[in-house]
Amino acid sequence: MKKFLLATAVALFLMAALLMTACGGDDKDKLTVILDWFPNADHAGLYAAEAQGYFKEEGLKVKLQAPGNPEDPPKFVAANRADIAISYEPAVILARAEGLPITAIGSIVPTPLNSIQVLRSSGIASPAQLGGKKIGFTGIPTEEVYLKAVLSKAGVNPSSVTMINVGFELSKALISKQVDAIIGGYWNVEAVLAEMEGHPVNVFKLQDWGVPEFNELVFVVNEKRARGADENLRKFLRAVAKGHAYAVQNPDAAINAVVKASQESDRELVTRGVRLLVPLWRSAPQPFGLMDEAKWRSFIQFLVDNKIVEKPVAIDGTMTNKFLQ
Amino acid sequence: MSAVHNAVAKSRAPGGAARRPSPLASAAGGYVLSLLLGLIAIAVWQAVADFSSLKQWLLPSPWEVIQAFAESPGLIMRHAAVTAEEALIGFAVALAVGAALAVAISQSRLAERALYPYVVASQAVPVIAIAPVLVVWFGFSLMPKIIVIVLITFFPITINMVDGIRSVDPDLVSLMRSMGATRWQVFKLVQMPSALPYFFSGAKVAAAVSVIGAIFGEWVGANEGLGYFLKYSSAQFLTARVFASIVVLALMGLILFSAVAFVERKALPWAKRPSAQN
Amino acid sequence: MAMTTPLLQVHGVSKTFVEKTRELPTLRNVSISVRQGEFVSIIGPSGCGKSTLLGVIAGLIPPDEGRVLLNSAVVTGQVGLAGYMPQKDLLVPWRTVLDNVILAQEIAGVPRAEARAKARPLLEEFGLGPFASAHPHTLSGGMRQRAAFLRTVLFEKELLLLDEPFGALDSLTRSAMHQWLLSLWERLGKTVVLVTHDMDEALLLSDRIYVMTPLPGQVRSELAVTLPRPRRYDLVLTQDFIARKAALLAALRDGAALAGAA
Numbered sequence: 123m124k125k126f127l128l129a130t131a132v133a134l135f136l137m138a139a140l141l142m143t144a145c146g147g148d149d150k151d152k153l154t155v156i157l158d159w160f161p162n163a164d165h166a167g168l169y170a171a172e173a174q175g176y177f178k179e180e181g182l183k184v185k186l187q188a189p190g191n192p193e194d195p196p197k198f199v200a201a202n203r204a205d206i207a208i209s210y211e212p213a214v215i216l217a218r219a220e221g222l223p224i225t226a227i228g229s230i231v232p233t234p235l236n237s238i239q240v241l242r243s244s245g246i247a248s249p250a251q252l253g254g255k256k257i258g259f260t261g262i263p264t265e266e267v268y269l270k271a272v273l274s275k276a277g278v279n280p281s282s283v284t285m286i287n288v289g290f291e292l293s294k295a296l297i298s299k300q301v302d303a304i305i306g307g308y309w310n311v312e313a314v315l316a317e318m319e320g321h322p323v324n325v326f327k328l329q330d331w332g333v334p335e336f337n338e339l340v341f342v343v344n345e346k347r348a349r350g351a352d353e354n355l356r357k358f359l360r361a362v363a364k365g366h367a368y369a370v371q372n373p374d375a376a377i378n379a380v381v382k383a384s385q386e387s388d389r390e391l392v393t394r395g396v397r398l399l400v401p402l403w404r405s406a407p408q409p410f411g412l413m414d415e416a417k418w419r420s421f422i423q424f425l426v427d428n429k430i431v432e433k434p435v436a437i438d439g440t441m442t443n444k445f446l447q
Numbered sequence: 448m449s450a451v452h453n454a455v456a457k458s459r460a461p462g463g464a465a466r467r468p469s470p471l472a473s474a475a476g477g478y479v480l481s482l483l484l485g486l487i488a489i490a491v492w493q494a495v496a497d498f499s500s501l502k503q504w505l506l507p508s509p510w511e512v513i514q515a516f517a518e519s520p521g522l523i524m525r526h527a528a529v530t531a532e533e534a535l536i537g538f539a540v541a542l543a544v545g546a547a548l549a550v551a552i553s554q555s556r557l558a559e560r561a562l563y564p565y566v567v568a569s570q571a572v573p574v575i576a577i578a579p580v581l582v583v584w585f586g587f588s589l590m591p592k593i594i595v596i597v598l599i600t601f602f603p604i605t606i607n608m609v610d611g612i613r614s615v616d617p618d619l620v621s622l623m624r625s626m627g628a629t630r631w632q633v634f635k636l637v638q639m640p641s642a643l644p645y646f647f648s649g650a651k652v653a654a655a656v657s658v659i660g661a662i663f664g665e666w667v668g669a670n671e672g673l674g675y676f677l678k679y680s681s682a683q684f685l686t687a688r689v690f691a692s693i694v695v696l697a698l699m700g701l702i703l704f705s706a707v708a709f710v711e712r713k714a715l716p717w718a719k720r721p722s723a724q725n
Numbered sequence: 726m727a728m729t730t731p732l733l734q735v736h737g738v739s740k741t742f743v744e745k746t747r748e749l750p751t752l753r754n755v756s757i758s759v760r761q762g763e764f765v766s767i768i769g770p771s772g773c774g775k776s777t778l779l780g781v782i783a784g785l786i787p788p789d790e791g792r793v794l795l796n797s798a799v800v801t802g803q804v805g806l807a808g809y810m811p812q813k814d815l816l817v818p819w820r821t822v823l824d825n826v827i828l829a830q831e832i833a834g835v836p837r838a839e840a841r842a843k844a845r846p847l848l849e850e851f852g853l854g855p856f857a858s859a860h861p862h863t864l865s866g867g868m869r870q871r872a873a874f875l876r877t878v879l880f881e882k883e884l885l886l887l888d889e890p891f892g893a894l895d896s897l898t899r900s901a902m903h904q905w906l907l908s909l910w911e912r913l914g915k916t917v918v919l920v921t922h923d924m925d926e927a928l929l930l931s932d933r934i935y936v937m938t939p940l941p942g943q944v945r946s947e948l949a950v951t952l953p954r955p956r957r958y959d960l961v962l963t964q965d966f967i968a969r970k971a972a973l974l975a976a977l978r979d980g981a982a983l984a985g986a987a
Contacts, residue, residue, distance in 0.1 A: 160679045188675070190582060190668035201583045291682060294504070315684055319504055385522050386676055388683045619815045625783045626880055627805025628832045636831070640819045717818045717860040 152183040153358060155341075156195040158208040160188050161384035163310060163395025164231060164339055165208075166376040167403065171365025173379035180357035186383070192290065196224050199344050206343055206358065211336040212264045215422055218440050219431040225348035226441040228359045228411030230339040230366075231402065235308035236265075238272060238326040239316070241296060246303070249276035249326050258288040258301035265305050267428040268333050275332030297321050308338075310398040314391060336421045337413060345439055355445045363410035370404050373397060409446050507687040512694065515687035522676075523688075527695050529672040533589065533661040534699065537596025541653055544597055545604025546646065552605070553612040554634070570602050574663045582668035592664030592672075599660040600653035604646065611645025612638045647711040654703040658696055730797050731758040732916050733884055738781055738791030740774070741941075750941035751777045752788070757935050757944060759918055761883070764910060766919045766927035766934045768973070770981065774942030775920040776812070779886050782918065783809040795884070807884040808915075812892055814873035816861040822872050823848060823857040829880035844879060851875050851909075867898040871905070878913065887919045891926065903929055904958050911955055924973050925961055928952070934973065938980040945980035948973060 157165055168186060171177055177184040187204075189195050195207030196214065200222045207224075209217075214226050238257075240246040246255075249272050259265040270280045288295035292304040293315045307313065309325045316323045329335045341362075343355060369376035373396050380396075381389050407414070418441055425431050489509045496508030507515075516523060548566065551558045574595055581591040615638050623633050665674030673692045680688035740752040751774040759765045767775050780786035782793055784804040793801045800806055808829075816825045823841055826848065830840035848854050851871050853864075861869060870890055877885060891899045903926060910917060910930075921927050927934045927950075934948040950969065952960060960966050 160682060187587060187670050188679075190587075190666055191578065194579065194582060194668065197579060197583055198586075203583055203586050293684070298505070319684055385519065386679045388685060391683055616813075616815065618811055618813055619817070621780075621785055622809065622811055622815050623828075623832070624804050625785055625807075625809035626829045626832050632832055636828070637817065640817065643819070715819070717862065 151181055151354060152185070153205040153354060154185045154187060156187050156189050156198050156204045156207040158189070158195060158210065158339060159192055161186070161380055161387055163377075163380070163392050163399060164235070164308075166373070166380055166392070166396045166399070167230065167362060167366035167369045169365075169379040169383050170369045170372075170376040171361045172383065173375070174365065174368055176361035176364045176368075177358070180361045182354060182357055182361065184358070184361075188384075196222060196342060199342055200224050202344055205347075206341050206355075208339055209342045210338060211340055211418070211421065212425070214340060214342055214440065215425055215431065215435055216264070218435040223345035224342045225345045225439055226337075226340040226342050226413065227348055227355060227445050228341045228362070228443075229337040229406075229413050230341065230362075230411070231399070232337050232406050232413070233335055233402065234328045234333065235310055235338040236268065236306060236328055237309040237313070238269070238303055238305045238328070238331075239292075239296060239307050239309070239313055239323040240303045240326075241299075241316075242322045242324050244302060246324065249273060249331055250278060252276070252303060253278045253282045255302035256284045256286055256300075258286050258292055258295040258304040258306075260290050260292065260306045261287040262306065264425070264430060267425070267430055268328050269305050270428065271333050271424075272326065272328065272331040293319075296323070310395045311391070314394045314398070318390060318394075334421045334424045335417050340413070340441075341411075348439075348442055348445075352445075359409075359411055359445050366403050366406075366410050369396070370400050373400050411446050412443055413441055415441070415443075504684045504686045507690055511687040512690045515685075515691040523673075523691060523695060526671055526673045526676040526692075527699070530658070530661045530665065530674065530696070531699055533592040533664060533672065534596065534657045534703065536589065537593045537660060537664070538600065538654060538657040538703065540593055541597045541600040541657065542604060542650060545601040545649065545653070546608060548601065548605045549608035549612065549642070549646075553609050553638070566602065566605060569598060572598070574598070574667065578667040587668050587670055591667050592661055592669070595664035595667060596657050596660035599663065600657050603652040603656075604649035607645040607649030607652075608642050611642030614645065615641045644711075644715055647707065647715065650707050651704055651711070654707045655700050658700040658703065662696065729760065732761040732763075732796060733757075733759040733782065733918070734792075734794040734797075735778075735782060736792045736794070738778070738788045738793070740777055740781065740786065740788050752781070753941040753943050755791070755937075755942060755944055759884075759916060761916055762914055763932045764917045764919070764930055766921055766931040767937060768921055768924065768927045768934055768977070769937030769942065770939050770977070771922055772940060774940060775922075775937060776888050778937075778942065779809070779888050779918065779920050783807055783886055785809075806882065807886050808877040808880040808882045809886045810873055810877040810888060810890055812889045814861075814869040816864075816869055816872055816876075818861055821858050821860060822853060822864065825861060826872055826876040826879055828876055840879075844875070847875055847879070852905075865898075866894050867902060870894065870902065874906075878915075883916055885915050885917045887917060889920055889922065892922075899923075899926075900958055906930065907956055924970055924977075928966060928969055928973065929956060929958070929960060936973070936976045936980055946976045948976065 155168070161169070165186070172184065172186065189198075193213075195204070196209050196217045198204040199207040200217070208230065209224075209226075211226065214224060217224055238249060238252075246252065252273060257269060259269075266285060269283070269285065273280045273283065286295075286301055288301060288304070292307045293312045295301050296304045296307075297316060297319060304312070309327060313323050313325050341359070347355070365376075377389070377393050377396050380392050381387055403410075415437060418437060422431070422434050422437075422440075426434050493509050496506055496511075499506075548562065552562055552566075553559070578591075581594060585591045585594075619637055620633055623637060628636070661672065662674035662677070665672040666678060669675045673696055677689050677692040680686070680692070735755060735757045738752055738755045739750075742749040742751055755778060757765070757767070767778065769775055777786060781788050781801075784793075784800065784802050784806065787802045791801070792799055795806055816822070817828075820828075823844060824837075827835075827837070827840035827844050830843070831837065835843075845857065848857050851874070853868060853872055853875070856864060856868065861872070864872065874887075874890065877887075891902050894902060907930060919927070919930060931950050934950060935944050936946045936948065937943065938945045948969070952965065952969075
């Protein structure tokens with residue numbers, strides 16, 4: 123009996139200790155950044171900034187963290203569990219429509235990386251040939267909308283295709299021929315993965331096929347914070363801009379930074395992905411991270427027209443460039 | 448004289464060893480057989496990987512898995528240590544929670560009726576459903592993993608232990624009463640010791656499952672641990688790493704289970720064990 | 726003969742067990758008395774409520790009617806006043822034999838070391854000395870009963886209530902146990918109420934025998950067993966013994982007939 127009481131006491135003590143560590147410290151200049159996915163090529167600018175000490179120069183302690191679930195990051199930020207999250211413009215708009223208090227403050231990738239991919243061996247050379255095919259997606263409703271827009275532009279009846287939820291490992295579904303095409307894969311990640319496995323793919327970029335341009339990856343923070351005047355956010359974005367500039371000039375160093383910080387990342391995958399992104403970053407609007415308000419509006423309208431959101435969300439509170447100016 | 452000598456010599460196996468098998472041989476024989484089975488399985492696996500059309504990214508060969516270990520042993524072990532810590536702490540907490548619930552349920556009809564439905568219902572809750580809540584409340588700390596592990600593993604402990612406490616012969620309880628024992632004395636002297644073998648049964652099940660519980664907890668939200676490593680490697684088609692992780696996880700479960708079984712043998716010297724020689 | 730108050734008096738005890746809607750009258754107006762130092766047996770056919778009667782005396786089963794008195798004090802429903810030995814030995818497997826027999830002492834709050842010290846010499850006497858550190862599952866049936874008996878004795882109560890203690894043993898072991906119990910009782914001098922369905926056992930061990938009817942159990946008759954003490958097992962072959970056994974058999978049949986007629 124004594125043993126049980128002792129064990130219970132120990133367990134309770136442990137729980138208390140753990141609870142205390144769960145409520146982290148309140149370091150003013152510490153920023154937790156939750157990535158959109160595992161550390162990969164898209165984050166090269168961030169990891170380069172970290173490795174080059176740009177955050178430190180701005181007096182910031184930045185922690186880059188992978189999420190458990192790609193849908194989590196906006197929720198973290200809305201609940202003030204993280205300072206900054208990386209999310210997707212469509213996700214931000216949808217979240218705003220649901221009343222989540224998050225605001226985009228800067229862009230990492232200003233155009234869609236999202237694309238439709240088919241195995242080159244399938245002989246499908248354009249979306250016009252997707253009629254009657256099986257398309258794999260991750261279950262996110264916006265992808266259905268993109269597909270419809272692309273098919274309509276290509277002159278294919280949208281109801282002639284079957285959409286199959288294959289989860290987040292899209293490339294596997296494509297390579298194993300569970301599906302004829304996938305949507306939701308990035309042309310600098312999933313396409314590269316497939317090619318590395320010996321299955322080159324044809325990529326149909328969404329913005330080439332009738333989907334209005336949107337920012338693939340943006341930084342989001344809690345709306346209240348965005349309405350304030352937090353200098354740290356400004357400093358963060360400045361350091362990030364420097365990091366991307368560095369990555370454009372020194373892609374190999376940036377690649378090293380990613381792989382060093384995240385040893386779980388495949389070097390080859392990161393390398394190829396970064397090389398594909400560098401031209402994009404080079405030609406991105408300056409200062410780095412600046413977002414086009416007009417493009418946000420037309421994309422919001424696109425979602426409204428396709429009944430993904432009931433009515434347009436206000437730009438105010440959804441996105442702001444003020445920390446870049 | 449020589450005839451007797453010959454007869455004695457014949458009754459010995461060549462090499463001079465006595466014919467009667469030693470008890471040690473049967474125990475060691477079991478382990479050898481287990482190892483042999485494992486090696487055969489690996490050989491079959493290698494053959495399937497080499498000769499079938501299954502791609503490396505779907506089923507890596509044993510050799511590729513070994514290579515994955517050799518390439519980055521430090522990385523894998525670092526993640527393994529994180530998962531091991533989660534599993535151990537979660538298991539310990541589950542033991543305490545499970546035992547406490549069992550005691551409460553077995554001692555009071557009211558507690559039983561009040562708590563039992565929730566105990567059972569808790570097992571139907573898919574971890575994925577509560578994951579966002581856990582992660583938003585507790586972040587990426589140890590807490591969500593502990594909660595997930597406890598959720599998954601407390602059940603066998605509680606159920607087994609309640610059965611154990613209830614398994615006490617009512618005549619024994621009467622006897623205790625006839626000797627003037629208080630309710631607490633009945634609990635301490637008879638019910639708890641009776642429950643001990645059942646508790647260990649439940650603890651063994653919980654031990655084996657707590658490792659997978661740690662993985663599920665990591666999938667809720669983590670930056671390290673074999674669950675994180677496994678998921679990320681899978682997404683990058685690094686399937687050999689996935690299998691390497693699985694091997695490590697299996698070993699962890701085995702070690703934890705064996706540790707509990709060892710403690711059980713020490714704590715229950717009176718329990719009869721199935722013996723190959725009987 | 727000195728007219729001292731009996732140690733144990735049972736007055737008019739009745740008990741009916743109710744199971745859902747079924748009523749099972751088990752004891753009807755049972756009265757017995759036992760003087761200090763006496764060895765009294767209660768005999769009757771199986772299922773006649775003998776065990777229930779013992780349970781009432783031990784305080785475990787509250788009677789519907791009647792009282793139990795110990796040294797003239799009313800103790801109906803009070804536990805912990807008599808050494809009760811049920812049919813099953815109930816030795817707990819997780820304790821050694823030594824720790825099993827000190828159970829009653831432990832409950833009374835005696836420190837383990839002291840209880841063990843007290844029990845060790847008695848273990849020797851009971852022939853269980855070499856098994857002190859063994860676990861019950863290594864003991865034979867007869868040894869287990871002896872251990873259970875020792876546990877009962879170590880409860881240090883004047884009154885011992887034994888419920889068919891040798892029922893599960895084979896007849897050879899049983900007769901050995903009778904011999905053993907006789908010599909032990911002669912030395913310890915306790916007051917014993919023994920429940921049994923074995924006529925030889927009742928006649929060999931007791932000073933008096935109460936004969937009970939089948940359900941609902943009533944005391945049909947009382948036999949005094951005036952065989953000289955100390956008794957030895959070969960007594961069972963004597964003419965005297967056989968004559969008494971015939972009388973006992975008749976009393977049992979009589980009881981059964983009575984119940985049948987009722």
